[in-house]
Structures are given as C-alpha cells and as structure tokens.
Amino acid sequence: MKMPKIDNWEYFGGGWRRTGPKTSRVVIDTHAHLFPRLGKSKGWDQDIHTKLSQNHVRDFTTFWRKKDNSRIDGFLLDYPSDDIGQLPNLNFRITDHGRAEFVKDGIEYYMQIAPPGLSTMEVTPERMLGEMDIAGVDLCVLQSDHVYGELNEFYGEASQKYPNKFAPLAQIREWNGDEENELQELENAVRKQGCKGLYFSVEGFALNGYIDHIDDRKFDPLWELVEQLKIPIWWFLDARKKDRATAFMERLHELIRWTQIHPNIPSLLTHGLVPATLIHEMGIPDELVELLKNPNTYAEFQNPAKWPEYPYSEGQDLIKRMCDEVGVESFTWGSDMPFSAGYWCTYKQSVDHIDIHCDFLSEREKNLILGGNAARLLDIDINK
The missing domain is CATH 3.20.20.140 (Metal-dependent hydrolases)
Known part of the structure; x- marks a missing residue:
C-alpha cells in the first residue's frame, strides 16, 4: 500500500503530518x-499535601457550581493572608477527571486543576x-x-x-x-x-x-x-x-x-x-x-x-x-x-x-x- 502524499504532507493512518x-x-x-494518583502518595502527611494543593491554586478564577454546572468566575480560593495556617477549611479535595472539589458558604464547587483526560489523576x-x-x-x-x-x-x-x-x-x-x-x-x-x-x-x-x-x-x-x-x-x-x-x-x-x-x-x-x-x-x-x-x-x-x-x-x-x-x-x-x-x-x-x-x-x-x-x-x- 502506498502512503498518500500532498506537497509536504503525508498521511500516516491517524491523520496528516508534515514531511521533510x-x-x-x-x-x-x-x-x-x-x-x-494524586492524594494517595505514600509517605505524605495528607493535611500538608491538601494545604499545599489548595494554596497552589489560590489564584484560579474559573469554577463550576456542582448542583447545576453553572460557571462561576472569581477568586473563590484566595484568602487575605500569606499565612498558610489561615488557609480556609473548604473541604478541598482532588477527585477524578482533572477535578478538585470544595465547599464554600455551603455551596459545592468543582474546578479543572488538570485536563479531564487525567481520568484517574495519575x-x-x-x-x-x-x-x-x-x-x-x-x-x-x-x-x-x-x-x-x-x-x-x-x-x-x-x-x-x-x-x-x-x-x-x-x-x-x-x-x-x-x-x-x-x-x-x-x-x-x-x-x-x-x-x-x-x-x-x-x-x-x-x-x-x-x-x-x-x-x-x-x-x-x-x-x-x-x-x-x-x-x-x-x-x-x-x-x-x-x-x-x-x-x-x-x-x-x-x-x-x-x-x-x-x-x-x-x-x-x-x-x-x-x-x-x-x-x-x-x-x-x-x-x-x-x-x-x-x-x-x-x-x-x-x-x-x-x-x-x-x-x-x-x-x-x-x-x-x-x-x-x-x-x-x-x-x-x-x-x-x-x-x-x-x-x-x-x-x-x-x-x-x-x-x-x-x-x-x-x-x-x-x-x-x-x-x-x-x-x-x-x-x-x-x-x-
């Protein structure tokens, strides 16, 4: 079978690519x-890992309300301090498909901290x-x-x-x-x-x-x-x-x-x-x-x-x-x-x-x- 070619392109079975x-x-x-799998690494104090993970995304601005999947923009994870001991307790947790979830003011939210292709977060x-x-x-x-x-x-x-x-x-x-x-x-x-x-x-x-x-x-x-x-x-x-x-x-x-x-x-x-x-x-x-x-x-x-x-x-x-x-x-x-x-x-x-x-x-x-x-x-x- 001859591979199709057009100018500087060639077909490789999964699509076209440049040749050269x-x-x-x-x-x-x-x-x-x-x-x-995130959150499951042995040897770690999970409280420390959770704090570092939540602090790591404090400047994210795009979230979704879990009950209706409505997009919410804002600094929902930021806090008025550089003292990680004052990090708000939001039940922050890493789940699946690139998501993290948390609860703020009684409302459940999720966010994409990683691509959804990371289905098992590993x-x-x-x-x-x-x-x-x-x-x-x-x-x-x-x-x-x-x-x-x-x-x-x-x-x-x-x-x-x-x-x-x-x-x-x-x-x-x-x-x-x-x-x-x-x-x-x-x-x-x-x-x-x-x-x-x-x-x-x-x-x-x-x-x-x-x-x-x-x-x-x-x-x-x-x-x-x-x-x-x-x-x-x-x-x-x-x-x-x-x-x-x-x-x-x-x-x-x-x-x-x-x-x-x-x-x-x-x-x-x-x-x-x-x-x-x-x-x-x-x-x-x-x-x-x-x-x-x-x-x-x-x-x-x-x-x-x-x-x-x-x-x-x-x-x-x-x-x-x-x-x-x-x-x-x-x-x-x-x-x-x-x-x-x-x-x-x-x-x-x-x-x-x-x-x-x-x-x-x-x-x-x-x-x-x-x-x-x-x-x-x-x-x-x-x-x-």
Missing part, C-alpha cells in the same frame, strides 16, 4: 511530570512514553513539585525501568533542607534512585512562614552536597504569595546572590522565565536577563502557558529577544506535560512552535534549545 528531511536532533523536554511512565512517541520527544526531565506527593521512589522505579527516557529531579522538603534526613534523602535519590538533579521550589517555604531564603547560610550543607554530587538545580521561584510580583523579585535577587556564591553549580529557572501570572505585568526583568548571562545559569522556554493563541507569535518574539540578548546556549524547552496538552496545545505542537514556527532560528539553534543545552546541563551524551 530526517534530522538527528535529540529532543529533551525539561519540564514534564509523572505521578501516582500519569504512569507508559502513558508518558506514548505521548513522547507521538510528539517525537526522546527524553523527559521530571520535575517534582510537592503537589504531586512524594516522588523519589516512584521516579526511581520509572527511571530504572526506562533509563533512557526519564531524567528525574530529586525532591526534598526545601523548608527543612538543612536537616540531615533531607540531605540523606537527596543523596539516596541521586545515588540509588537515578535522579539527575535537584528540584528546589520556594513554594514550600509557606509551611515555615516564609522565614527562609535561598541564600541563607543554613542551606550551605545542601549546596555542598549538590556540588559533591555534581548535579544541577531546577528552581521554581514563585512563592504564590498575595503580592506575587514583589515576592518573585525578592526570590530572584536571592538567586542572584546565591549564584555569585555558588558559580560552579549549574541551574535552570523553570516555568518559562517568569510565571504566567506575572509575565504580562512585569515582562522580563533586567536582573533576570543579566543573571542568565552567567554561563552556568539556564532558563526554560514555556510559551504555551503565557499566550492564548497558537503558535504564540508573542512568545516567538520573546525567544528571539532572549537569544539575541543572552545567547541561545542559555535556554531549553519545557512543556509542562501532561497539563499542556489539555490546556494549551498538543504535545507535538509544543515542540513544533519552536521547531517549525521559529523560522528565525537556525537548525543548530533549534538543536540547542530543543535538546542540546539540556543534555549539557544534565551531562548526558546524546551522541551515543
């Missing part, structure tokens, strides 16, 4: 997720491998936010089963990052469970009253261990405080000071330079641009979260500006799968908006953003 010369490009997604390695095959992604870096539960053991099993497909990031309780048990957790995650880096989120600082700072001396033993293990750090700098812009800039300046003290530790800013909530308010701060000029500091492009219309022409402008001002060697591509495929675009489109639509990038530059820079950061030989 085969490339040797290795595609590495620096922002993906696997997780066991992402198995096999599910993600299927997504990767369709999109043409070779390897995924697994970020490890606490809202997904306790992940090191789960990630270890996935990376052991599929060692060339997943590069997990170790998870610690950052607010206790100076304690011996957390240091042991990190060392075990790297040496025994196959983790390739450390995920460090300031969001968990909420559990300690935001008294901690990235450049506090209390964390020196942690950074010494990171350097000893020769691993990079993935940073999440959004504390989800009420004044998110001020909080982000405070954490950014902490990271700048940290980088001056620890220039030999490679690191990457996750979630697309600036959180989606803030990027249209503050743009890309000059301080962030200067930080990225350090040879060991990288950032992830994640345009689908920032603009509503594919192929994100404004995001393409941002990529061009950043590559011109900083240099293409400082950037990776991250998707936030599986969330991106339900909210923004398909997984393949997330790759294609750079591969196909950023025609100002040379093949070499696309190779670096879509995989080469991540491989260098993770010390992975992609030429094997």
Whole structure:
C-alpha cells in the first residue's frame, strides 16, 4: 500500500503530518511530570499535601457550581493572608477527571486543576512514553513539585525501568533542607534512585512562614552536597504569595546572590522565565536577563502557558529577544506535560512552535534549545 502524499504532507493512518528531511536532533523536554494518583502518595502527611494543593491554586478564577454546572468566575480560593495556617477549611479535595472539589458558604464547587483526560489523576511512565512517541520527544526531565506527593521512589522505579527516557529531579522538603534526613534523602535519590538533579521550589517555604531564603547560610550543607554530587538545580521561584510580583523579585535577587556564591553549580529557572501570572505585568526583568548571562545559569522556554493563541507569535518574539540578548546556549524547552496538552496545545505542537514556527532560528539553534543545552546541563551524551 502506498502512503498518500500532498506537497509536504503525508498521511500516516491517524491523520496528516508534515514531511521533510530526517534530522538527528535529540529532543529533551525539561519540564514534564509523572505521578501516582494524586492524594494517595505514600509517605505524605495528607493535611500538608491538601494545604499545599489548595494554596497552589489560590489564584484560579474559573469554577463550576456542582448542583447545576453553572460557571462561576472569581477568586473563590484566595484568602487575605500569606499565612498558610489561615488557609480556609473548604473541604478541598482532588477527585477524578482533572477535578478538585470544595465547599464554600455551603455551596459545592468543582474546578479543572488538570485536563479531564487525567481520568484517574495519575500519569504512569507508559502513558508518558506514548505521548513522547507521538510528539517525537526522546527524553523527559521530571520535575517534582510537592503537589504531586512524594516522588523519589516512584521516579526511581520509572527511571530504572526506562533509563533512557526519564531524567528525574530529586525532591526534598526545601523548608527543612538543612536537616540531615533531607540531605540523606537527596543523596539516596541521586545515588540509588537515578535522579539527575535537584528540584528546589520556594513554594514550600509557606509551611515555615516564609522565614527562609535561598541564600541563607543554613542551606550551605545542601549546596555542598549538590556540588559533591555534581548535579544541577531546577528552581521554581514563585512563592504564590498575595503580592506575587514583589515576592518573585525578592526570590530572584536571592538567586542572584546565591549564584555569585555558588558559580560552579549549574541551574535552570523553570516555568518559562517568569510565571504566567506575572509575565504580562512585569515582562522580563533586567536582573533576570543579566543573571542568565552567567554561563552556568539556564532558563526554560514555556510559551504555551503565557499566550492564548497558537503558535504564540508573542512568545516567538520573546525567544528571539532572549537569544539575541543572552545567547541561545542559555535556554531549553519545557512543556509542562501532561497539563499542556489539555490546556494549551498538543504535545507535538509544543515542540513544533519552536521547531517549525521559529523560522528565525537556525537548525543548530533549534538543536540547542530543543535538546542540546539540556543534555549539557544534565551531562548526558546524546551522541551515543
């Protein structure tokens, strides 16, 4: 049977796709997720997990009233404090099909905190491998936010089963990052469970009253261990405080000071330079641009979260500006799968908006953003 073709398209059985010369490009997604069923991860204090999960979505604005499915817009989960101890008790719970439910003023609501395709609220390695095959992604870096539960053991099993497909990031309780048990957790995650880096989120600082700072001396033993293990750090700098812009800039300046003290530790800013909530308010701060000029500091492009219309022409402008001002060697591509495929675009489109639509990038530059820079950061030989 002959495969139908029209110009630069071909039919592959499930639809039409572009044709073109085969490339040797290795595609590495620096922002993906696997997780066991949400809310069921062993080892977690469920009260802590519920608080972090509810606080994580405090800025969501779209809900549905459960009794009649009416859409309700507003800040139903926000509260007038940055003290997570004052988080209102709304019987917040994660259910199925991407939903969370809660009760406010006696009324039951639900919200889509994830795509409805997450019917059991879990992402198995096999599910993600299927997504990767369709999109043409070779390897995924697994970020490890606490809202997904306790992940090191789960990630270890996935990376052991599929060692060339997943590069997990170790998870610690950052607010206790100076304690011996957390240091042991990190060392075990790297040496025994196959983790390739450390995920460090300031969001968990909420559990300690935001008294901690990235450049506090209390964390020196942690950074010494990171350097000893020769691993990079993935940073999440959004504390989800009420004044998110001020909080982000405070954490950014902490990271700048940290980088001056620890220039030999490679690191990457996750979630697309600036959180989606803030990027249209503050743009890309000059301080962030200067930080990225350090040879060991990288950032992830994640345009689908920032603009509503594919192929994100404004995001393409941002990529061009950043590559011109900083240099293409400082950037990776991250998707936030599986969330991106339900909210923004398909997984393949997330790759294609750079591969196909950023025609100002040379093949070499696309190779670096879509995989080469991540491989260098993770010390992975992609030429094997």
